[in-house]
Amino acid sequence: MTTHELLNSQNHAQLRLLPRRGAEPHFVQIVPSEFVAAAIACPILFSKDPGTGAFYAGVALGLKPGEAALETKEDRGGFEPLSLQRDGFFISGDCIAIDRGNARFSEVEGEPLFDSAQQPSTALRRMQRVLKQLHEGIEQTAALVRDLKELKLIEPIDIALSFDDGERLTLEGLYTVSRDALRDLADVDVLRLFRSGHLQLAYTVAGSLNQLSVLAHLRNRKLAAAR
Amino acid sequence: MVHAVRRIVIVGGGTAGWLTAGVIAARHRSRIPSSFSVTLVESPNTPIIGVGEGTWPTLRTTLSRIGVSETELFRKCDAAFKQGAWFARWTTGAANDGYYHPLMLPQSFSHINLVPHWLARNDGSSFCDAVCPQGKICDDGLAPKTIATAEYEAVANYAYHLDAGKFAPFLQQHCCEKLGVRHVLADVRRVHLNDSGDIRSLETEQAGEIEGDLFVDCTGFKALLIGETLGVPFVDCSDVLFCDTALAVQVPYETEASPIATHTISTAQSAGWIWDIGLPTRRGVGHVFSSRHISVDDAERELRGYIGAAAKDLSVRKIPIRTGHRQIFWKRNCVAIGLSAGFLEPLESSAIVLIEMSAKLVAEQMPVCREVMDVIAARFNNTTEYRWGRIIDFLKLHYALTQRDDSAFWRDNRLPETIPERLQHLMLLWRYQSPWYHDEFDRIEEVFPAASYQYVLYGMGFRTELEPQMVEGSANNAQRAMRENIAHTEKLRAGLPRHRDLIRKIVQHGLQPV
Numbered sequence: 001m002t003t004h005e006l007l008n009s010q011n012h013a014q015l016r017l018l019p020r021r022g023a024e025p026h027f028v029q030i031v032p033s034e035f036v037a038a039a040i041a042c043p044i045l046f047s048k049d050p051g052t053g054a055f056y057a058g059v060a061l062g063l064k065p066g067e068a069a070l071e072t073k074e075d076r077g078g079f080e081p082l083s084l085q086r087d088g089f090f091i092s093g094d095c096i097a098i099d100r101g102n103a104r105f106s107e108v109e110g111e112p113l114f115d116s117a118q119q120p121s122t123a124l125r126r127m128q129r130v131l132k133q134l135h136e137g138i139e140q141t142a143a144l145v146r147d148l149k150e151l152k153l154i155e156p157i158d159i160a161l162s163f164d165d166g167e168r169l170t171l172e173g174l175y176t177v178s179r180d181a182l183r184d185l186a187d188v189d190v191l192r193l194f195r196s197g198h199l200q201l202a203y204t205v206a207g208s209l210n211q212l213s214v215l216a217h218l219r220n221r222k223l224a225a226a227r
Numbered sequence: 228m229v230h231a232v233r234r235i236v237i238v239g240g241g242t243a244g245w246l247t248a249g250v251i252a253a254r255h256r257s258r259i260p261s262s263f264s265v266t267l268v269e270s271p272n273t274p275i276i277g278v279g280e281g282t283w284p285t286l287r288t289t290l291s292r293i294g295v296s297e298t299e300l301f302r303k304c305d306a307a308f309k310q311g312a313w314f315a316r317w318t319t320g321a322a323n324d325g326y327y328h329p330l331m332l333p334q335s336f337s338h339i340n341l342v343p344h345w346l347a348r349n350d351g352s353s354f355c356d357a358v359c360p361q362g363k364i365c366d367d368g369l370a371p372k373t374i375a376t377a378e379y380e381a382v383a384n385y386a387y388h389l390d391a392g393k394f395a396p397f398l399q400q401h402c403c404e405k406l407g408v409r410h411v412l413a414d415v416r417r418v419h420l421n422d423s424g425d426i427r428s429l430e431t432e433q434a435g436e437i438e439g440d441l442f443v444d445c446t447g448f449k450a451l452l453i454g455e456t457l458g459v460p461f462v463d464c465s466d467v468l469f470c471d472t473a474l475a476v477q478v479p480y481e482t483e484a485s486p487i488a489t490h491t492i493s494t495a496q497s498a499g500w501i502w503d504i505g506l507p508t509r510r511g512v513g514h515v516f517s518s519r520h521i522s523v524d525d526a527e528r529e530l531r532g533y534i535g536a537a538a539k540d541l542s543v544r545k546i547p548i549r550t551g552h553r554q555i556f557w558k559r560n561c562v563a564i565g566l567s568a569g570f571l572e573p574l575e576s577s578a579i580v581l582i583e584m585s586a587k588l589v590a591e592q593m594p595v596c597r598e599v600m601d602v603i604a605a606r607f608n609n610t611t612e613y614r615w616g617r618i619i620d621f622l623k624l625h626y627a628l629t630q631r632d633d634s635a636f637w638r639d640n641r642l643p644e645t646i647p648e649r650l651q652h653l654m655l656l657w658r659y660q661s662p663w664y665h666d667e668f669d670r671i672e673e674v675f676p677a678a679s680y681q682y683v684l685y686g687m688g689f690r691t692e693l694e695p696q697m698v699e700g701s702a703n704n705a706q707r708a709m710r711e712n713i714a715h716t717e718k719l720r721a722g723l724p725r726h727r728d729l730i731r732k733i734v735q736h737g738l739q740p741v
Contacts, residue, residue, distance in 0.1 A: 052736040053374035154741055156377075173375065175741065 007089075007096045009118035016110035017123050020087040021103050024071055026062035028081045031137020032144055032201050039208035041070060041077035043215065046145070046154060046175035046205075055145045055154065055175065057205070060215065063161065063169055069218045082137070086130045096131065147198045151189055153181045159212065164220045177206040230597035233263050236429065236439030238415060238452060240269030242391055242579060243565025244445035245398035247586040249293040252406035254590035259407040266409040267402070268429060268437060273447075280504050280511050281309060281491050281576030282386040284330055287379045289583045295401050297378040298737040303397045305506045306389040307730060308371050310361050312491040312575070318687045320495065320631045326353060326686030327490070328575075329361030330384040332678045334712040335704075340663035342681055343698045344705035346691060354685035357709060360716035365490045367720060370729035378738045383719060386576070388491070388504045388511075411437065418456045425560045425597075426452060440597065443589070444563040448570070453553055453563035461569075464551040467623055467645055469517035469636065470499050470572045473546040474530050478510040478537055489726045493574065495629075496529045497521060498636035502573060503533075507730050515548070515572050520636040548572065556611045557604035560597065562589055569615060574625060577618045577674060584672060585611060614674050620650040621675045621683075627654065628687040657684060661691045 005011070027047065030038055035057070038044055042059035049056055059081060062068035070076045088102035098105065111123040120128065148154045155178040159171040182202060185193070193199035235251055237244050244267055252265045259265070290300065300306050311329035318324050333341050341358045348357075355362040361383055364371065371385035402408035413431035421427040428438040444452035453459050465471060492503040499516025514530040521529075523545065531538040552569025556562060564585045571577060588607055594600040627646050631637035643651065653662075662677045662684070698705070724732075 048375035048739065050373070050375055052732070053376075053739055054736065055739065149740060152740075156741055 003100045004090065004092075004097050005100050006092060007098050007113070009114045009120075012098075013114050013118060014107045015113045016106050016108070017113055017127075018104045018106055018110040020084060023066070024061050024068035024084075026065055026068050027058050027060055029056055029058045029083050030081050031057070031134060032140045032197075033133060033137055034079075034082060035201050035204045035208075037077075037079045038081070039204045039211070041075070041079060041211060041214075042208065043211040044205045044208040045157070047173055048175075054142075055149075057141055057144075060171075060212070063171065063215055063219055067219075069215045069222070082130050082134050086127065086134060089127050089131060091131055091135055096128070143196075144198050144201055147193065147196065148177060148202065151181070151185065151193070153177050153202060155181070157209075161212075161216050163216070163223060165223050176209055177202045179206050182206065230440070232440040232594050232596055232600065234439045235263075235265045235441050235443065236437060237265065237267045237443040237445055238269075238429065239273075239445030239447060239565070239567070240267055240395060240399065240410075241445060241447060241565065242395050242398075243447075243567075243582045244269065244443075245395050245402055246289070246579070246582050247443055247445060247564050247589070248402045248408045249295075249398055249406060250289065250583070250586035251590045251593070252402060252408050253293045255593065256406065264409060265402075265407070266411060266437065266439070267399075268411045268413055268415065268431065268434075270414045271412045271433075272414065280388050280391055280506070281312075281502075281573060281579075282389065283576060283580040283583075284381075284384050284386045285580050285583050286386055287381075289587070291379045293398075293401065294405060295398070296740075298733055300387070300389070300397070301730060301733045304389045304393045305508045306387045307487050307506050308489050308726060309386045309388045309491060309576075310365055310371050310383060310489050312493055313365065314493050314495070314625070314683075314686065316495040316631075317493075317500075317625060318628070318630055320633055320637075326682075327355040327362040327365060328679060328682045328686065329355055329359055329365070329490075330386060331359045331361045332384075332676075333358035333681065334715070335708040336678055337664065339701055339704050339708055340661060341705055341708060342661035342663070342685060342691065343693055344702065344709070345685070346661075346693055347695065347698045355682060356716075358712055360712065360719050363716050364719055364723060365488075368486045368489060368726050369720065369723040370489065370726045371723070372729070373722070373724055374729060374732045374736060374738065376738070377741050382723065388506055390506060390508075413437075415451065418452060420456075423559075426456065440560065441594070441600070442561045444561055444567045445565045447566040448549065450553070450563065450567040452561045453556070453558065453567055457558050457561055459558050459563075460554045461549070462551050462554050463549075464571070464619055467619060467647060468550045468572060468626075469519065469640065470515045471548050471550065472518045472523065472526070473513050473515045473548055473572075474523070474527055475511070475513035475544045475546060476530065476534070476538070476541050478512050478534055478541065480509065481537075484727070487726050487730070491576065494533065495631070496526075496533075497634045499526065500574070501530060501533050507727065515574075517636055520634065520639070552615045555608045556585070557607045559604075560600060562604070562607065564589070568611070571615075571618060571622060574622050575618070575675070575679075577622075580674060581614060581618070584614065584674070610670075613670065616647070616649070618674055620647055620653070621679065623647065623650055624654075624680070624683055625687070628684065628689055630688070657689065657691055659692055 038059045044059055046055045046057055061070045073080050088099050088104050090097040112121050113124045115121050154175050157174055157176045161169045237248050248265055248267045255263050311327050313327055315325040345354055345357045364383055371381055371383035403410050411434050413434035415429045416432050417430040419428045426442045428436045430436050442452055488505040494501045498520035501514050504511040514526050516526045527543055553563055556568050565582050592603050594603045626640035629637050662680045664677055
């Protein structure tokens with residue numbers, strides 16, 4: 001059950017934090033500051049918020065809902081998306097809110113959130129940084145998407161994959177950065193994109209697409225092992 | 228030396244004028260302004276008539292090619308989605324009599340004709356529901372896409388209802404700011420011809436003389452160039468389509484949250500029919516009728532009766548209709564597009580689609596020089612006359628199929644001498660064979676495809692005689708197609724948002740370009 005509470009040292013002095021639990025989602029939102037680390041192992045794709053239609057960036061950890069191919073941090077080359085790290089924590093105005101119902105909160109085990117002087121512990125300070133980075137990342141994503149859209153660099157990508165067991169998967173509603181459109185950019189746009197840092201991000205997204213075949217290969221190997 | 232065609236002069240700034248300007252300028256963009264110009268001359272005083280707020284799905288392609296944003300269309304023209312038309316009381320006149328003419332093609336239309344299979348089933352299901360999801364989507368008041376669907380892309384095929392009074396200025400801004408169209412606000416005082424009889428220039432009140440190589444007459448019913456100047460006669464069609472007057476009114480919604488119909492509602496009356504078009508801001512309602520069969524007062528009474536209590540303080544605008552078209556549409560160096568070319572009752576929203584098709588034809592076949600213009604003109608005339616003929620046939624079909632006996636208007640509409648010969652032949656043919664794909668309507672750009680004829684024919688209870696053996700061969704494929712339609716219908720009903728909710732979201736967040 002979800003029960004949101006504003007985090008404070010009076011009510012939550014005894015609260016402790018366990019590592020995140022539960023299955024990895026197959027698609028996780030990320031922000032531009034994570035792109036380079038993510039691209040080591042995961043395909044970065046854009047998708048649309050079903051409520052507003054706005055683009056957001058994410059990584060595919062698997063190819064099918066409920067089925068993550070890159071299950072552990074090691075599988076992902078050490079990459080742990082911020083939005084997984086912050087599991088259970090939310091920003092509420094200027095404060096931090098927590099989902100008290102999340103299984104990672106405990107009063108008996110884990111790292112404390114507050115020290116004996118009722119000051120934020122190392123674990124909580126780490127979480128504050130994660131939330132701040134995510135918060136700033138939303139605005140950075142919007143700026144990146146604005147640029148990519150204006151230069152017509154975002155293109156839809158239909159991914160159809162066939163597996164050794166005969167299953168065919170089609171992934172819809174995903175977008176990437178067009179390499180052709182990047183190549184055709186006018187010099188003045190290239191310079192502007194480079195200066196804003198968006199050129200590197202654009203190439204990182206385009207290049208990370210290769211990880212899709214790695215994901216597919218991993219899935220095939222798991223299928224073979226399960227037989 | 229040849230006389231190059233480089234200066235296009237469009238006269239008249241309504242929907243026809245600005246759409247034509249946009250289509251031509253977008254197509255010839257790379258030549259503007261060095262070797263090609265598009266000038267639109269518009270009187271600062273003439274009001275725009277703003278015919279028809281209904282469009283066809285072709286407008287999506289047209290607007291996308293012109294380069295306008297669909298989001299802006301919704302923000303600036305009070306646009307709504309249109310997914311077809313509901314025809315009430317056209318067949319028997321009974322209270323529960325009605326059918327949809329949706330914009331989606333029947334399931335697997337290019338592979339299989341489902342009409343014989345639906346007829347053979349004879350299970351009481353409507354043709355529309357048996358072959359396509361759109362009737363149910365309209366019943367539910369759902370939008371044809373979601374906020375995550377890109378601009379101009381559809382989940383279910385759609386067109387728009389829009390405020391024509393806002394659409395022309397919207398196009399004007401885009402044409403002038405983005406496409407390099409020159410806008411001249413001036414009254415045309417005289418039209419000068421050269422020795423051969425071509426139009427040489429326009430003499431204007433405020434902007435001097437304007438010369439051109441090709442003139443487009445978008446002056447509305449006035450037909451200043453094609454009619455008054457070049458004397459092309461008007462072919463009256465009121466012997467086939469009787470309606471000659473319209474009464475129009477704008478009806479406010481009860482609340483800001485009232486649902487918006489996502490289809491045109493067309494309700495047959497005693498001597499005509501009432502259109503009902505839902506925009507986000509208001510409903511546009513009007514009565515189109517034959518003044519030979521009903522008095523204007525009685526027609527207004529029927530209109531107010533239809534609207535109900537909300538009609539109490541609303542003022543009704545009377546618009547005379549002249550049904551018919553020019554004998555030819557392109558004469559010498561002048562082509563007529565829009566009301567100057569002709570007018571037909573807005574039963575199937577054919578006005579704007581015909582403007583788009585004509586403008587596209589002119590833009591694509593733009594004569595390089597005067598010397599080849601007559602060849603292009605002959606081609607344009609041939610195609611355009613064919614289109615008017617098919618629209619007239621299609622509109623008449625709605626009347627010819629009626630079983631209503633309650634007034635002279637409906638009885639007269641069935642008289643064989645009022646039905647064009649070609650339509651009579653088709654109706655005979657369809658008694659034994661159903662229309663499908665390219666059987667009959669085989670031009671590359673038909674205004675109404677065979678699917679439209681299927682929806683109207685079998686929506687209005689028409690029966691095609693069948694030999695049971697004829698459907699056996701493809702029975703499995705038909706069953707599969709109809710099953711797919713049921714699955715598709717359920718999927719769409721579960722996933723599409725409410726019409727007003729999506730429009731609100733588009734205005735707030737915008738649709739993405741991809």
